[in-house]
Amino acid sequence: MGNNLIKISFPDSSVKEYQSGISSMEIAKSISNSLAKKILVASYNDDYVDLSRKLTRDGSIKFHTWEDKEGKSTFWHSSAHIMAEAVEKLYPGVKFGIGPSIENGFYYDIDFQDHDSSKIDISKIEKEFISLCAKNLLFDRSEVSKKDAVRYFKEKDDKYKLELIDGLDDGSITFYKQGEFTDLCRGPHIPSSKFIKSFKVLNVAGAYWRGNEKNKQLTRLYAISFPNQQLLEDYLIKLEEAKKRDHRKIGKELELFFFSEKVGQGLPIWLPNGHIVRENLINFMYSEQKKQGYKHVTSPHIGSKDLYVTSGHYDKYGESSFQPIQVPSDNDEYLLKPMNCPHHCEVYRFKPHSYKELPLRIAEFGTVYRYEQSGELHGMTRVRGFTQDDAHIFCTIDQVKEEVIAVMDLILKVFKSLSFENFKVQISLRDKEDNSKYIGDDKLWDRAENDLIESVEEKGIEAVAEYGEAAFYGPKIDFMVRDSLEREWQLGTIQVDYQLPKRFDLNYIDKNNEKKTPVLIHRAPFGSMERFIAILIEHCEGNFPLWLAPEQVIILPINDNVKTYAENVNTSLTDNGLRSSVDFRNEKISKKVRDAELKKVPYMLIVGDSEMSSNTISVRKKTEGDIGKMSVKDFLSSIKSDLSTSTN
């Protein structure tokens, strides 16, 4: 082995030769010491490896630091091991389930056995964790036989780990040991615990072993760790801010929507205020779509099971979603629609088409139903019934690029109108190495992928290409927005589909009088109204832009003398299509102002004796404070110009 050389290629395509058996850490050091100090884990070919792992074959290497996703998740997963060690030290005899990293931090599922899990001392765990980290513990990897792995955890009497080992093949099992704690784990981990400088347990929750309600409920400790103290403090501030902006909390305070246990879990009800927001967004989209030549249709909330067998959705959703609806008189079965596409394919089939009619853009605000596990439900972002701003564009292959660009223009307009300034797109393409899971002609795929890439380039949008993320029927573009708390949300999507038109036997007659299958583009700029509004609420903290605000203006009379005047002002506003009302309560003006602020009404018009006698109003704008006295006429023209600029 001694003289064997291996070829290592780097992300910049350079290739260097090293002695076989060299570790990624040593390779990093050979490049630069400062790099070596920063890196946490490496990816090596298709694997993630500990930095100390010996490399013995040619391959491509990439280093990951705290700054990237892989670095963070390895950092957090490694922290889960340390947290387990701290817990085991403080509560001897506890048993461990699994301890993965999650989007923000990590958790470990723990069976506290005889210890009362409701009385665990979080601050003690936090202290112990930090003192363990300071010991510079190394994560030591060893390959163990299945027999030895079973023996170890039998001795430890940990039935959860034994169950996990049961599902593993002999020869594939590895242990990691740091300090006095050994865990069953595939790895990789960061080189040492000394990288971890701050830690906080965020939440204690119950979690059934393997997510199954029939199993024992374990205690899930959610926690997060960072490479310095400041990052933890920043994170906690952000977390507080996120709590304040939680759409479930604001949804209740502003009476936008609610869930009724009696109606059913995950089935939201829009209240009058929320309905206004939703309706205005729909109207906005409706008129934008009309400008772009969309045709709107309305289809029912259910469809025959056959429809979804044809579309393939029954295969995908049938077993795991709402079950077919039986009818008394015949043998037909119906499904709550999980997707609008099959209905729209039938709309296309309504009559024969010539190439001259394409593209045909069929749009619908269609409500769909999908059964989500109750544990997965989350406010309006994860529900069982939601309305998509859906449309299906049937076009020729030559029209795909132009159509995709037009859809992107629409999506960009939506983002701009709602001040989502920060976003990027992800282009999901085929797996470069394995083409087998994709249906359809390779040439068509190449063409569609190119069309998407070129469209994004033409729009000059920041994009990442993800190989292997395409749907089996075609590539897609997803829009990810960054909200005011720097959180990333997936919103609009554009998908190219060669498959569904074939399944529905759709066609058109081309120039040469030949039958051709159209391409289908699925697209939904908002994604779903429910999720979109939830994200919008958190983004703007419930301060909707003027055109969406449930109540745009509130008139606050200072005393009883001016009640009639206030009412007249209100009438001139509502006559002009504004949503306004008068606060007639017998409260002090300061209280009325405060309440209007809590309701996040954009404009307050204060009227007292002096306003009445001069036929004016005193205007207070939520974002700017007092902006002075003016006539109702001047106010109307100013608010109308506000409204017209906001959606253009």
Ligand SMILES: [Zn+2]
């Ligand atoms: Zn691990």
Ligand SMILES: [Zn+2]
């Ligand atoms: Zn669709």
